[in-house]
Amino acid sequence: MKEPTVSLEQWYIFKIVVEQGSFQGAADYLIKSQSSISYAIQKLQDNLGVRLFEQQGRRAVVTDMGKKMLIQADELLMQAASIEQLAGEYSAGWEPLLKVMTTQLFPQQLLTDVLVLFAQQCTVTSIDFQQGTLSGVTDAATYGTADLIISSQIPTGFTGEKLCPAQLSRFVHHQHPLALLNRPLTLAELKSHAQIVMSDSSSLRSVDAGWLGSQQRWTVNNFQESLSLVKQRLGHATLPVNRIQDELANGELVELIIEDHVRLDLSLYLVYANKKTLGVAGLLFAKLLKQQAKQYVIDI
Template identity: 40%
Template sequence: MLKSTLEQWRMFKAVVDAGGFNQAAAVVHKSQSSVHHAVQKLEHAIGVELFENTGRKVQLSAQGELMYRRATFLLNEAQKLEAVATSLQAGTETLLRIAVDIIFPSDLLYNVLNKVSEEFPLLRIEIEETVLSGANSMLNSGNVDIAISPFTYPTGFSEDLCEIEFAAVAHPDHPLHALDRPLTLEDLKSHRQIVVRDSSAERKVDVGWLGADQRWTVSHIRTSVDIISQGLGFAWLPIAIIKKELEEGALLPLPLGNNGGLRKSLLYLSFEDGDGLGPAARSFIGELRYQTMNLPSAHGMLQPCGEPLC
């Protein structure tokens, strides 16, 4: 038989998170004496002192720090268990929330969403367009059910989804093209690079070559495309997104030698707990996996000076 209860562990965690018994009481909507009593009963039941006496300030003991980490895991698992039960009770979900990094091919995403909507006509779908660590940040905060991100999700499930190819590009009249020779990264340093800002509200990440002395940072890839289409800089952009501009000659790949003008980014499909996903979410994941299996390479679009870049 268990010596402690989930409610006692919840009170203990609340005291730690809030920074004291009075503060925790306000958070959990209980009296201070009730919270204090719950923690005292917990300590007596498990035979471990969770806090040290340091005047008025609440401070975890060494044993308490270990128990706090385990309690956090336990409470998170209990929440997931209830979420699974809710999903089973509700049957098909009515809302599916997805965070998608903006480098993911939009046409492919639309096709997947259309297939899911045909199967679940009453399903509402919310798409959050994110950059870099933004998708995982939203998944971690519980604001979405599924994330497509260039980073693995450390506390849940992640699998390789697809590779996205990037090219260093600029307007045909940009001074870098006027050099009329293979470029080096040193050549890029003296020219403006356009980069897209990480959409995460937490720790922000920079990805890609960032050696330019001057950078303009924008919030969306389309803004970057508009800027470099006017000859105001160069950028690393997903080839699938700038297909039209490449075909029309509005943008040209920079002739960096030895495929230096190409790089790849792996995208990951992530979610917290597969058991907590409903039928519509599972259908989305299945269709997404199927369609990304046949995602074509974009190398053929890169033909500066009449020759493929790679």
């Protein structure tokens, strides 16, 4: 790429001359001498090899070519100002990137509400969202791969702030054989049908939570895959109640009633990987998250 021969200051002087309508007007506006303005414009024209102004009396009238140059100059100056603003916001403590790890139990609408509010107050920080299961979520705090962690468990050595409740229960498609029994079920009856289980997202260890020992097991790595298999009548699965409200409302899924078992009530926590090193964006996101979580009520 050819190195520019025109400085941002020259483009800015050019813009001001156009706006003020004369070299003297630009000199007064910029608190410079008229000769310095004339020199800057002459050098600009020499470097570009085009004529930008025509003198009409005391007025400097921009040429057609100058008008085209002005459009590009405006964009260039705005980009430069934007870069300086971005640098200023970063120097004020707004981090370029915020990493957030959430459990798949976390209500999607609650997260969306927080993002809407965050976007209104911060335009410079990107957010890298990750979703995990079981120990894969808490590992993000233990090994520092995320700045903020939303988990149903607090990792050893960390403190957590309670956000909101979550409930888990076992569901099947309304036409699944287990649903058609229409009565409380025994664990033995559940084990005779395929169980859909979400795998642990940790690459270092594997926790086998919720496995009943069914004769057939379908293992998936996220909530959507588990829900999809349940909808296809391929088995029963433990699912977060808050994330299947539509399917429950339209009767597509039904909750299994199991002898001596009830819904599993959990609490979701906000865990900081290192609160002392968290930037302005991270603190803002955490604040909004806690505010919105106070308004969240689980639909039982």
